[in-house]
Amino acid sequence: MTLNVLSLVTNDRSRFYKQQVRGLENEGISVTTLSLPTNPEISDDVSETRGVKDYLQFYRTALHEADGDYDLVHANYGLTAPPAVMQRTLPVVLSLWGTDLFGPYGQVSRLCARFADEVIVMSPEMQHALGRDCHVIPHGVDIDRFKPMDQVNARAELGWQGDAYHVLFPYPKQRAVKDYPRAARLISTVQARIDVPIELQTVNNVPHSEMPVYMNAADMLLMTSKREGSPNAVKEALSCNLPIVSTDVGDVRSNLDSVTHSSVGTDDIELAEAIEAVLRTVRDPPTQTKSERSNGRTVAKQLSHGALTKELLSVYYSVVSTDRTAQTVEISR
Structure with a gap:
């Protein structure tokens, strides 16, 4: 089964995000990425370099794009989750990376996790802190590139x-x-x-x-x-x-x-x-x-990222195979 995924991310230059996309594409998954622009000379953490206006514009773009021909939305990092859970038609996978849960915007991540179909965290510590059922799937490592040398x-x-x-x-x-x-x-x-x-x-x-x-x-x-x-x-x-x-x-x-x-x-x-x-x-x-x-x-x-990509795929197939009825997400409640 070929999947068409809308992937939301704060920084598409992130090496582990690029690795994730390569792994999914190698498995035949089509990934369309929407990302906030960032200035790597300042920081590769967009939460340190972008303001409310930047996120509001990103959210509008993401909501519009979610009307496209996709099978699911994957929100990578908690600050990308609001538009993912606000759209009404596609199942949502939310991946929390760590700083989004434990940092100053942790409440955004916790709230949005309530409305995601599946949540992925990086460690058992995060799972415990979130206090809900979720998948522990850390970002993988390229063991073919990173290996001992002289x-x-x-x-x-x-x-x-x-x-x-x-x-x-x-x-x-x-x-x-x-x-x-x-x-x-x-x-x-x-x-x-x-x-x-x-x-x-x-x-x-x-x-x-x-x-x-x-x-x-x-x-x-x-x-x-x-x-x-x-x-x-x-x-x-x-x-x-x-x-x-x-x-x-x-x-x-x-x-x-x-x-x-x-x-x-x-x-x-x-x-x-x-x-x-x-x-x-x-x-x-x-x-x-x-x-x-x-x-x-x-x-x-x-x-290895190969093994962990297969775990991510199993989450994708799980959410798209679930009988999903129309639902309205009320973020304000």
């Missing part, structure tokens, strides 16, 4: 010095929710305990295709996010066997449960201790040419 060659390609620890912070410094100041503070704390230089490597405007090189060149990935759903950077690091230290957000703790040389911390003391322990374990002395890696790829294989 660390010495990766460092040489990036020009990273070999006599320092390299900690990867895989986001631009200005992404407030990722909390770069905390990451820098933690590295400063650990640096006072270790004689060898520690380089905190940030990533900005790097093509996604080049990220495996960064993952393999680093000794460790550091995530200090304030909130997440199911962060793809962690799953990509797992796929490259890169050790990870992270705040306790989204599904990170469950994904790292059986992973070596990786840890989750709840405060700065725990995080700093974990960073120091991981660095000393994976490459001590740090002048050795390669660091010891994790066993994260065994977990990442369970989170």
Whole structure:
């Protein structure tokens, strides 16, 4: 059965969204995307760069487009959900990504979830917070692209010095929710305990295709996010066997449960201790040419985008096969 899907998204440049669309199209699904425009030089989070007028215009366009020849509407991210649940004819799948549920606009996501036919969340934590039946389907990782490679060659390609620890912070410094100041503070704390230089490597405007090189060149990935759903950077690091230290957000703790040389911390003391322990374990002395890696790829294989695309398809087929009678959605009640 071929499906024609109207997909609403805040940012169609998002790599995991583009990956989702490619996976669906490879399965024969037709996807038409409506997206808010965004300025990636400011932020790739449109909720930080767009105002009420932008969303109202987007909502009008989406409502008009929903009258087209589609089988369902898939609202990706809570702020795209209002027009999806207001239209009266098509079944609605709502995917919540994390910041939309736990961030300042969480009430919008919670309200719209009441009227969606099916809701998808990224982690069991989100499912518990939402308090309704939903599907836990995180964004998948491309395990063919993100895979272990020679660390010495990766460092040489990036020009990273070999006599320092390299900690990867895989986001631009200005992404407030990722909390770069905390990451820098933690590295400063650990640096006072270790004689060898520690380089905190940030990533900005790097093509996604080049990220495996960064993952393999680093000794460790550091995530200090304030909130997440199911962060793809962690799953990509797992796929490259890169050790990870992270705040306790989204599904990170469950994904790292059986992973070596990786840890989750709840405060700065725990995080700093974990960073120091991981660095000393994976490459001590740090002048050795390669660091010891994790066993994260065994977990990442369970989170491949191919497997998770099939789970998303099962949700699609479920909503379109349900006998749907005409109904009026009253958002105001």
